[in-house]
Structure formats: C-alpha cells, structure tokens
Amino acid sequence: MEKVEDQNPQQEEDQVVNPWEVSAKDGGKIDYDKLIDKFGCQRLDQSFVDRVQRLTSRPPHVFLRRGVFFAHRDFNDILDAYERGQKFYLYTGRGPSSEALHLGHLIPFMFTKYLQDAFKVPLVIQLTDDEKCMWKNLSVEESQRLARENAKDIIACGFDISKTFIFSDFDYVGGAFYKNMVKVAKCVTYNKVVGIFGFTGEDHIGKVSFPPVQAVPSFPSSFPHLFSGKDDLRCLIPCAIDQDPYFRMTRDVAPRIGYHKPALIESLFFPALQGETGKMSASDPNSAIYVTDSAKDIKYKVNKHAFTGGQETIEKHRQYGANLEVDIPIKYLNFFLEDDAELEHIKKAYGAGRMLTGEVKKRLIEVLTEIVERHRRARAAVSDEMVDAFMAVRPLPNMFD
Amino acid sequence: MAYSKDQLLARLKELQIEFSQYEHPVVLTVEAQAKYVGNLGGALSKNLFLKDKKHRYYVVSALADTKVDLKVLSQRLGLGKGGLRMAAEEALVEILKVPLGCVAPFAVVNESARHVSLLLDQGFKAQEYCFFHPLSNDMSISLNAHCLDKFLKSIGRDPSYVDLEANPPVGKDQPPDLAAFVPSDAPILSDLPVKAPTQDSTGKHVSAASNSAAVAAKAIKPSGNAQNVKEKPVNTVQPSIPAADAGNFVEELLDRASALLLSEISEDSIKQHSGQLGAEVANNIKKCLREDLKNLATIFKNTAYTEGFYAGTRYQPKRL
Numbered sequence: 001m002e003k004v005e006d007q008n009p010q011q012e013e014d015q016v017v018n019p020w021e022v023s024a025k026d027g028g029k030i031d032y033d034k035l036i037d038k039f040g041c042q043r044l045d046q047s048f049v050d051r052v053q054r055l056t057s058r059p060p061h062v063f064l065r066r067g068v069f070f071a072h073r074d075f076n077d078i079l080d081a082y083e084r085g086q087k088f089y090l091y092t093g094r095g096p097s098s099e100a101l102h103l104g105h106l107i108p109f110m111f112t113k114y115l116q117d118a119f120k121v122p123l124v125i126q127l128t129d130d131e132k133c134m135w136k137n138l139s140v141e142e143s144q145r146l147a148r149e150n151a152k153d154i155i156a157c158g159f160d161i162s163k164t165f166i167f168s169d170f171d172y173v174g175g176a177f178y179k180n181m182v183k184v185a186k187c188v189t190y191n192k193v194v195g196i197f198g199f200t201g202e203d204h205i206g207k208v209s210f211p212p213v214q215a216v217p218s219f220p221s222s223f224p225h226l227f228s229g230k231d232d233l234r235c236l237i238p239c240a241i242d243q244d245p246y247f248r249m250t251r252d253v254a255p256r257i258g259y260h261k262p263a264l265i266e267s268l269f270f271p272a273l274q275g276e277t278g279k280m281s282a283s284d285p286n287s288a289i290y291v292t293d294s295a296k297d298i299k300y301k302v303n304k305h306a307f308t309g310g311q312e313t314i315e316k317h318r319q320y321g322a323n324l325e326v327d328i329p330i331k332y333l334n335f336f337l338e339d340d341a342e343l344e345h346i347k348k349a350y351g352a353g354r355m356l357t358g359e360v361k362k363r364l365i366e367v368l369t370e371i372v373e374r375h376r377r378a379r380a381a382v383s384d385e386m387v388d389a390f391m392a393v394r395p396l397p398n399m400f401d
Numbered sequence: 402m403a404y405s406k407d408q409l410l411a412r413l414k415e416l417q418i419e420f421s422q423y424e425h426p427v428v429l430t431v432e433a434q435a436k437y438v439g440n441l442g443g444a445l446s447k448n449l450f451l452k453d454k455k456h457r458y459y460v461v462s463a464l465a466d467t468k469v470d471l472k473v474l475s476q477r478l479g480l481g482k483g484g485l486r487m488a489a490e491e492a493l494v495e496i497l498k499v500p501l502g503c504v505a506p507f508a509v510v511n512e513s514a515r516h517v518s519l520l521l522d523q524g525f526k527a528q529e530y531c532f533f534h535p536l537s538n539d540m541s542i543s544l545n546a547h548c549l550d551k552f553l554k555s556i557g558r559d560p561s562y563v564d565l566e567a568n569p570p571v572g573k574d575q576p577p578d579l580a581a582f583v584p585s586d587a588p589i590l591s592d593l594p595v596k597a598p599t600q601d602s603t604g605k606h607v608s609a610a611s612n613s614a615a616v617a618a619k620a621i622k623p624s625g626n627a628q629n630v631k632e633k634p635v636n637t638v639q640p641s642i643p644a645a646d647a648g649n650f651v652e653e654l655l656d657r658a659s660a661l662l663l664s665e666i667s668e669d670s671i672k673q674h675s676g677q678l679g680a681e682v683a684n685n686i687k688k689c690l691r692e693d694l695k696n697l698a699t700i701f702k703n704t705a706y707t708e709g710f711y712a713g714t715r716y717q718p719k720r721l
Contacts, residue, residue, distance in 0.1 A: 378700060385710075
C-alpha cells in the first residue's frame with residue numbers, strides 16, 4: 001500500500017512542499033531525502049540512467065546525468081513495458097500565472113522534450129488557466145490570455161507538433177474529460193482532499209473541486225480524439241516534486257476506476273539566484289533569469305545577485321577554495337553545462353581555490369545567454385496560428401513514429 | 402543625429418515658446434538643482450526613466466514632491482506588480498541620448514526615443530512654471546505646462562497628464578487605467594536596422610546566426626501577429642502567416658555547419674590530426690551540431706504543419 005501523505009499545515013518546523021508553497025526548514029536548504037521519505041516516492045539511481053541510455057540508444061539527458069530528475073514512481077514499470085514494445089504517453093503542464101517565464105519554469109519542458117524525442121511518444125500539455133483564475137484571482141480572460149502566451153514559450157522548447165497536444169482547461173474541459181473528472185471526484189472525500197492540500201473552511205468551492213482537473217489527463221480515455229481504443233496506454237508525468245500531492249491522489253484513485261496508475265519522474269527545485277532557500281519566484285525579477293532577459297540582464301543578474309560560495313578575499317579563496325555546497329553558479333552549471341568533463345574540471349579547480357568566482361560566473365553567463373538566446377529565436381518563430389494548431393483537437397496519426 | 406541642448410533651445414524659440422533659461426554647474430540630483438534654481442518661484446521636476454520586462458521604456462516626469470510609487474504605477478499600466486524598474490544607464494544614453502541626471506520630457510525628441518512612453522504629472526498644470534533640464538545637466542529651463550504641450554505636439558507627441566499619486570484598484574472589473582501608456586509598437590533598438598514587416602520576413606527569419614537577427618525577429622514578430630489577429634475574414638487568402646521557407650532553412654543549416662567547420666580547421670588542428678583531420682572534424686561537427694540542427698528542423702516542421710493545418714481549416718470540400 002502506498003503511503004498517502006496527509007499534510008499537516010500546523011507543523012511549522014518542517015519544510016513545506018506543496019503545489020502552492022515551497023519553503024525549507026528555518027530558511028535552510030530543502031532536504032530532498034526527507035521529502036522522498038515523506039512523500040513515499042523512489043530515488044532515481046544510476047541504474048535507471050543506464051537503462052534509459054540502453055533503451056533509447058542515445059546519451060541520457062543532462063538532467064538525468066546530474067540528478068536533477070531524481071525521484072520517481074513506477075518509472076521501472078514504464079521501462080519494462082517499453083522494452084516489451086508497449087509505448088506510453090507523456091503528460092506535463094503549466095499553471096499560467098504570469099507572462100514572465102524563468103529558466104526554472106522551462107526545466108520540466110526541456111526534459112519532456114528530450115523524453116518525447118528519445119522514446120518517440122506523444123505528449124499532452126495542460127495549461128491550468130482555471131486554476132490560476134481561482135488561486136491568483138485573475139479574470140477568466142486574463143488567465144486565458146496568459147495561457148496562450150505561455151503556450152508560445154512552451155512550444156519554443158521544441159516540441160513536435162505532430163506528436164503534441166496542448167490544451168487549456170477553459171477550452172477543453174467537458175465531454176470524456178469531464179466524465180473522468182466526475183469519476184475521480186467520486187473517489188475522493190472532502191476530508192481526504194483537505195488532508196492532502198490543506199484546504200480550510202474559508203477556501204471557495206472552486207479550489208476544493210479543482211484537483212480532479214489536474215488528475216484526469218493521466219488517463220488516456222480523457223483524450224478520445226487521440227487515444228480512442230487505447231485504454232491500456234500508460235502515462236508518464238515529468239514534473240517538479242511539489243506537484244506530487246496531485247498525483248498521489250490520482251494514483252490512489254486510478255485502480256478504483258479501472259485505470260493504470262500514472263508513473264512520475266520528478267525534479268529538484270531550481271534554486272533562486274540568491275541562494276538555495278526555496279524556488280524561484282516569478283514576482284521577484286532578481287531571483288531568476290527570465291527568458292526575456294537580454295545578455296546584459298543576465299550578466300548583471302549573475303554578477304550582482306548570484307549567491308556564491310567563494311571566499312571574501314582572493315588570498316583566502318586560493319587557500320581554502322570555494323564552498324560548492326552553497327555556490328549558486330556551480331549549481332546552475334550543474335543544470336545547464338552539457339559537458340560533464342568541463343563541469344568536473346570547474347568544480348575541482350573552484351573547490352580547490354585555483355579558479356575564482358568571477359571565472360565561474362563568466363562561464364555561467366555564457367551558458368545561460370546561449371540558452372536564452374536559442375529560446376528567444378525559437379519563440380520568435382511561434383505564431384498565433386502555430387499555437388492554434390498545437391491546441392486544436394485533432395488526431396495525431398504519427399504520434400508513435 | 403541626437404538633439405543637442407542648443408538645438409532644443411533654438412527649436413523652442415522657433416516655436417515661439419516662452420521659457421527662461423538658467424545656467425549652473427552640472428547637477429545630477431533634484432537637491433543639487435534646487436540649490437541653483439530652487440528659489441526662483443517655479444516648481445522643480447523629478448524625472449524617471451523606467452523599463453518593463455518586455456524592454457519597453459517610459460519617461461515619468463513629475464513634480465519633485467509628487468509621490469511616485471513604482472509598484473502602483475506598474476499595476477496601473479497593466480504590468481503587474483513589480484513590472485517596472487529603473488532603466489540601465491546604457492539605455493539612457495542609447496535611447497534618450499542624454500547623460501545621467503538629465504532625463505526630462507524633452508528627452509523624447511530623438512528618433513531613438515520614438516517608442517518611449519511619456520507620462521506627465523497633472524500637478525504640472527497647476528504650476529505657473531516648472532523646471533526641466535534641456536538635454537543637458539548644466540542648465541535648467543522653466544516653462545509653463547501649456548508651453549511644454551506646444552513643444553510636445555510639435556514633435557508629434559500627445560501631451561497627456563496623469564494623477565501620478567492616485568492608487569485606483571486594479572482587478573477583474575477595473576482594468577489598469579494607464580494601460581494606454583504602454584507602448585504598443587515593437588521597441589526599436591537604435592543600433593539595429595529597422596525592417597518594415599513584410600510578408601516574407603515574418604517567416605523563417607533565422608537567416609544569420611547573429612544577435613541582430615534574433616532581436617530583429619523579436620521586433621518583427623509582434624507586428625506580424627497584430628496583422629494576423631486583426632484580419633480574420635472567412636474567404637480571403639491570408640498570406641501573413643509565417644511560411645516554412647526551405648531555402649532559408651537550408652541556408653541556416655549550411656551557415657552553422659560552415660562556421661563550425663572553419664573554426665575546427667586551424668594550424669594547430671592540422672598539425673595535431675594531419676591525415677585524420679577530416680574524420681576528426683566530421684565527428685566534431687556531428688557532435689556539436691546534432692541537437693542544434695534537430696531543433697531547427699523541428700521549428701521548420703512545426704511551421705510547415707501549421708501552414709497545412711491553417712489551409713485545412715479553410716478548405717472548401719469538392720462540390721459533388
């Protein structure tokens with residue numbers, strides 16, 4: 001029996017990780033081991049990474065190699081089935097609360113694109129405009145507009161239009177999707193949902209009835225235009241670990257309504273520029289690198305706002321070396337510097353004091369600027385018509401090719 | 402090309418705008434300016450050069466003691482909370498062509514500032530005259546708001562005054578009241594060629610792997626989309642949707658491959674690999690370019706699919 005965690009919002013000494021809040025204990029670092037333990041998911045160890053490499057005949061993604069995607073539920077089942085010739089589909093999403101996307105937002109999408117290419121499987125992307133309308137008190141029109149704007153940045157991550165369906169809740173909920181929502185809702189008591197998500201008597205009923213919306217894209221019958229007749233198709237959900245509560249609930253319900261439990265593959269939080277005490281916030285411009293930042297902005301932000309583990313003086317630094325545990329540039333390079341050998345070299349030299357903070361920052365600025373530039377160019381090629389096409393309810397005949 | 406102080410003063414005289422001028426040592430702050438012209442009866446101004454997350458710029462000109470809250474202003478412009486910040490000094494020089502400490506309503510006179518939005522404090526109207534820097538910090542000129550309007554109209558600007566201290570609620574039923582002040586045109590950066598958005602250029606404009614292509618692409622795209630959104634007639638052909646151009650696509654691939662090739666072949670690499678250089682370079686090119694080219698190909702595929710999809714939605718079935 002899987003652990004279904006009941007969240008107790010009263011325990012303030014513990015770290016808080018849920019879809020609406022992420023904060024570490026006493027302003028320290030997030031303890032991921034404790035989190036895995038508390039949530040009841042599994043660590044993704046090296047054997048998985050090797051297996052993925054074998055099955056896909058290509059080098060594993062940098063996020064897998066570096067342990068950015070570090071936890072999972074039932075990923076081994078997905079791989080077993082894949083080995084037997086049974087494909088799966090991917091499901092990920094975004095809550096469009098702001099136009100300003102930062103690199104932290106792109107991480108699950110970058111990884112999902114890799115999974116789509118490596119395993120040659122289709123993907124559904126949910127834009128929870130209804131959720132943001134309810135939680136952030138946006139108007140319906142504004143949240144729909146943001147959903148479309150965010151869709152453009154998502155498309156810019158390089159998804160294949162012949163294998164990808166993007167939908168917004170306001171547009172798509174209804175029909176088979178809604179039928180599944182009701183089936184799920186019938187299986188989750190009010191008390192249960194309060195326990196999982198921490199709702200109170202003051203929360204409006206929209207919030208309380210939202211979780212099924214995020215649950216049902218895990219079931220292929222929610223998309224009859226795509227997966228009709230394929231009720232057995234498994235689902236893999238790449239997401240950040242704070243989304244786990246939704247899917248714990250979903251996995252609990254799935255067997256009761258005759259569906260496969262969705263598998264999950266979960267990532268760490270991308271640390272804020274100022275340090276590893278939580279996740280980046282779209283409302284603090286200096287906590288993150290935005291996809292709209294210019295090369296100058298990136299240079300400025302990294303130089304002025306990145307929290308480093310370097311020593312205060314050059315002499316001290318040469319003597320003691322940098323504290324790699326807290327150094328943000330090293331952490332960012334861990335996410336984005338493709339070359340394993342170069343990263344190792346930098347870590348060694350910086351940790352020993354041979355390399356200075358300025359040099360590490362300079363390399364980081366190069367890497368980030370290239371990523372943001374590439375994203376911007378891809379984004380410039382996304383037209384409104386392309387968004388319409390990605391979001392059209394249409395068959396995807398080549399989705400497994 | 403940039404307007405100088407003397408040119409501005411000459412222009413004001415040409416337009417028969419009444420003003421008084423006062424020279425003083427260079428000042429960078431309102432306090433410093435007050436030392437020289439504070440006792441002359443007029444009102445001092447404070448001027449902010451701001452930018453938002455989408456690189457649009459604003460000059461906010463207010464009475465020195467008007468309270469300007471950037472958070473409130475940001476919301477009233479519809480940029481959300483914290484959408485506005487002080488622009489960098491480089492932007493000041495590049496776009497307004499004025500040095501630090503010298504921002505004023507006059508600074509929008511240059512071509513480069515065409516898309517900078519101007520917000521004026523309605524408090525100016527109640528004053529007999531107000532002090533501004535005329536594109537230089539070693540002088541202040543005083544003039545009546547009415548006269549300022551005359552100048553602004555002469556450069557094609559519509560002078561509108563705003564209650565900068567107001568804090569109206571912004572929400573579902575109350576749209577941001579200053580939303581009209583957000584520049585709607587694509588921001589033009591002064592050191593880039595400004596292309597008029599044509600049908601072809603909204604397509605695969607990733608022709609050269611250079612920064613200007615990327616930014617020009619960014620500048621062109623919004624207008625291209627504005628075109629698309631406005632015209633939605635049912636049976637006319639819509640040529641404005643971006644086209645998947647095979648020629649451009651191939652040029653881009655070849656450009657990248659040859660750039661990499663050239664960088665791989667050097668005296669050192671020839672010495673190092675001699676006969677094996679060909680194989681070595683071929684391998685490196687594959688390794689480095691694989692992902693990049695796949696991404697380009699995906700963009701091309703998506704664009705072509707979109708064209709087809711679009712055509713499909715307007716397809717007229719065969720008459721039987």
